[in-house]
Amino acid sequence: MSAELPLIMIKDVNYSYPNGTIALKDINLNLYRGELIGIMGKNGAGKTTLIRTLNGLIRPTQGEIYVNNKNINTATIATLSKKVGIIFQNASHQLFANTVEDEIKFSLKSFNLSKEESQMRTNQILHQFNLEKYRERSPLNLSGGESKKLAIASIFCRDPDILIFDEPTLGQDAREIEFFIRLIEKERENDKTIIIITHNIEFAFEFIPRTILMADGKIIADGPTQKVLNCEELIEKSSLILPQSRQFSLALQALGFQNTDTLFSKAEVTKYLMQFIKNSSGSAQKR
Amino acid sequence: MSLEFLNAFKFMKKDSFLHNLDPRAKLFLAIVYTITALLFNQIIPLFLIFLSLIPLVIIGKIFRQWVKSIRGLSFLVIFMIVLNTLFISLSFAIAMILRIFIMVSAFSIFFLTVDPNSLALSLISMKLPYEFAFSFSLAFRFVPTIAKEAQNIIDAQQSRGYEMQAKGIINQIKNLFPLLIPLIICSIKRAFNVAEALESRAFGSKKERSYYYTIKYTIKDWIFTFYLVLFLTAFIIIKIQFNIMPEFFLWGLPV
Numbered sequence: 001m002s003a004e005l006p007l008i009m010i011k012d013v014n015y016s017y018p019n020g021t022i023a024l025k026d027i028n029l030n031l032y033r034g035e036l037i038g039i040m041g042k043n044g045a046g047k048t049t050l051i052r053t054l055n056g057l058i059r060p061t062q063g064e065i066y067v068n069n070k071n072i073n074t075a076t077i078a079t080l081s082k083k084v085g086i087i088f089q090n091a092s093h094q095l096f097a098n099t100v101e102d103e104i105k106f107s108l109k110s111f112n113l114s115k116e117e118s119q120m121r122t123n124q125i126l127h128q129f130n131l132e133k134y135r136e137r138s139p140l141n142l143s144g145g146e147s148k149k150l151a152i153a154s155i156f157c158r159d160p161d162i163l164i165f166d167e168p169t170l171g172q173d174a175r176e177i178e179f180f181i182r183l184i185e186k187e188r189e190n191d192k193t194i195i196i197i198t199h200n201i202e203f204a205f206e207f208i209p210r211t212i213l214m215a216d217g218k219i220i221a222d223g224p225t226q227k228v229l230n231c232e233e234l235i236e237k238s239s240l241i242l243p244q245s246r247q248f249s250l251a252l253q254a255l256g257f258q259n260t261d262t263l264f265s266k267a268e269v270t271k272y273l274m275q276f277i278k279n280s281s282g283s284a285q286k287r
Numbered sequence: 288m289s290l291e292f293l294n295a296f297k298f299m300k301k302d303s304f305l306h307n308l309d310p311r312a313k314l315f316l317a318i319v320y321t322i323t324a325l326l327f328n329q330i331i332p333l334f335l336i337f338l339s340l341i342p343l344v345i346i347g348k349i350f351r352q353w354v355k356s357i358r359g360l361s362f363l364v365i366f367m368i369v370l371n372t373l374f375i376s377l378s379f380a381i382a383m384i385l386r387i388f389i390m391v392s393a394f395s396i397f398f399l400t401v402d403p404n405s406l407a408l409s410l411i412s413m414k415l416p417y418e419f420a421f422s423f424s425l426a427f428r429f430v431p432t433i434a435k436e437a438q439n440i441i442d443a444q445q446s447r448g449y450e451m452q453a454k455g456i457i458n459q460i461k462n463l464f465p466l467l468i469p470l471i472i473c474s475i476k477r478a479f480n481v482a483e484a485l486e487s488r489a490f491g492s493k494k495e496r497s498y499y500y501t502i503k504y505t506i507k508d509w510i511f512t513f514y515l516v517l518f519l520t521a522f523i524i525i526k527i528q529f530n531i532m533p534e535f536f537l538w539g540l541p542v
Contacts, residue, residue: 057442077445086446092476093436094443096468106465110448140472154447 005069006030007193008054008162013063015049015217023049025217027063033161034191036184038204038225041214042239047197050214051164054195055084067162078110085160089167091151095139100131100150103139107154125157145176152183163187164195169203181207205229205243205265213238226264245269297352297431298402305347309508310401310409312515316343319515320393323522324386330378331536332525333385339518340392349399356395357388403428408502417496425481433474440469 008031015024023046031037039047052058053065056077065072067083088094097103104122113121126132129149134142139150148171155163163184169177184194184207198204204211204225211228213221215237221228228234230246242250249263249272257276263269300306305313323336344353364384371380403424410420444465445451453462485491525532 052442055446057445078448078450081446081448086442088439088443088446090439090443090473092473093440093469094447094465096465096472106449107447110450158447 004032006066007033007068009066009069010053011064011066013050013053013060013065015046015053015058015060015062023217024053024060027219029212029219029222031162031193031195033193034188035210036188036194036208037196038208038211039195039197039214040199040201040204040211040229040238040240041220045214045238046217047214048166049217051086051166051195051197054162054164055080055086057086081160082110082158083160084162084164085155085158086164087152087155087166087168089170091144091147094151094154095142095147097139099136100134100139100142101126101136103150104154104157107157111158121157125153128156129153144171145173148172148176149179152180156187160192162193162195164197166197167199168196169198169200177203199240201229201240201243205245230264298399299349299352300402301348301400303346303348303400304507305343305349305396305400307507308400308511309502309504310405311413311504312508312511313397313401314409315512315515317393317397319519321390323519324389324393326522326526327386328379328382329537330382330385331538332522333382333389336522337385337389337392340389340396343396344392347396347400349396352399353392353395356391360387360391363387398427398430404500405502408498408500412502418491429477432477433470436473437466437470440466440473443469 008029010027010029013024013027014022016022025046027050039050041047049058053060054067054072056072056075059073067080072080095103097106101122104125105118108118108121111118123132126135129152131146131150131153134146134150139147142150148168152165152168168180172180184196187194196204196208198208208225210223211221211225212219213228213234220237221231221234229240229243232242235242241247243264245266245268246264248269249260252263252272253260260272263272320336320340324333327333327336344350364387367383367387368377368380371377371383406427407417407420407424410423411417415423441451449465451462453459525536529536
């Protein structure tokens with residue numbers, strides 16, 4: 001991966017809010033094409049500020065950001081939003097059109113597409129998100145989950161190379177989370193870079209291969225999710241809790257079970273327990 | 288586009304002469320300055336009124352926030368200069384800008400130094416029903432929240448290609464819909480949530496209320512009120528006797 005040129009290169013980025021609050025401190029980061037990255041950390045750690053610098057919504061007070069090897073410090077938000085799509089936490093912050101169909105078309109407006117092309121892309125995206133039946137409905141009358149879907153669809157239709165989600169699983173039911181997981185898996189197959197800000201440790205542990213932990217505007221860890229989220233010291237620093245599987249393996253260890261310190265994932269814990277049950281029932285039968 | 292300037296109206300707890308004054312005295316200040324600003328159309332008296340606000344801003348330790356509130360008016364200032372200069376005169380434009388600066392500064396001082404809770408108390412002491420006083424202080428408390436929400440809406444729309452600038456007045460008005468509709472919807476939703484939260488805590492169930500904090504008009508407040516009355520009287524006299532005032536009072540830019 002290191003031989004490949006990063007799609008996003010963040011070099012010594014610092015950012016302070018106008019009131020003097022330091023939000024980002026010496027951020028250095030390389031993100032590659034096709035990667036799925038999670039950004040975690042407690043509230044106020046600088047996660048949202050960091051993603052806002054990626055499409056020019058805020059400009060770093062120091063340092064440089066490169067997207068596709070081009071410095072974006074002077075690029076307009078309109079240009080950057082074609083490459084970097086951010087799906088914000090609150091869907092109702094962007095829905096305003098008369099119908100669901102118009103909402104998608106509004107997102108396509110800046111591409112200057114012909115009427116036919118715009119209609120075709122709208123149809124495609126409504127089909128992909130199972131929103132065809134709501135085509136004529138007002139976006140304001142959709143349920144929470146459907147509104148979120150529409151907000152995601154309105155960014156997906158712009159086909160950006162980089163997709164950033166701010167708390168995508170918040171307020172979503174199990175089916176909606178499943179739909180979202182399938183969606184990101186498909187986008188990864190299309191070589192998109194996906195960044196997810198989340199507090200949902202189980203979701204991150206199961207589905208995100210690389211995790212960046214932030215605290216007080218700094219990156220305190222960056223590496224494979226299983227390694228980062230199983231480190232008690234880092235978890236403590238970022239006000240998170242250990243994943244359930246790790247908590248369970250530690251509980252087993254406390255009860256005197258042997259060789260549990262290598263159990264991290266749900267699969268490993270399950271395999272260990274299955275083996276234990278098998279062995280215990282075997283020895284009981286022998287007795 | 289940043290709505291940071293709306294923070295210039297957000298109360299900040301500080302220990303200063305102005306902060307320690309009774310909210311009613313500060314409300315009187317805002318009213319007195321608004322009246323005096325409306326009395327004149329000439330640059331010099333308006334400039335003097337404006338100057339008299341600066342010591343208050345310094346005493347209140349709110350200089351930086353006050354500058355922000357003035358800076359937030361830059362778009363309106365350009366608009367006023369262009370329209371007034373085109374249709375009336377540059378002197379009139381400057382006078383009107385000063386008038387706006389005085390009014391915004393006076394209310395900025397009020398909002399920056401009055402705690403929303405004591406504002407409700409002062410309104411109640413002015414015999415306003417508690418429900419109205421509470422609604423007013425609640426509206427006042429939500430200004431920075433709405434500003435933050437508006438900024439989030441702008442960011443969300445810009446992330447899908449929305450451009451703030453549009454050519455022509457009609458397009459500019461149309462361009463506001465993607466911002467205004469979500470902002471209104473979110474505000475209405477929040478209002479319902481607040482109403483439900485209040486009702487679930489039995490708001491308005493008893494006519495008579497007791498208060499944890501009480502406010503009192505102290506000697507310091509009376510002295511300040513006396514100063515304001517003098518100030519208002521002096522400018523009313525200047526207005527009435529305007530034709531016998533020194534000539535520089537009528538100064539204006541050559542047309």
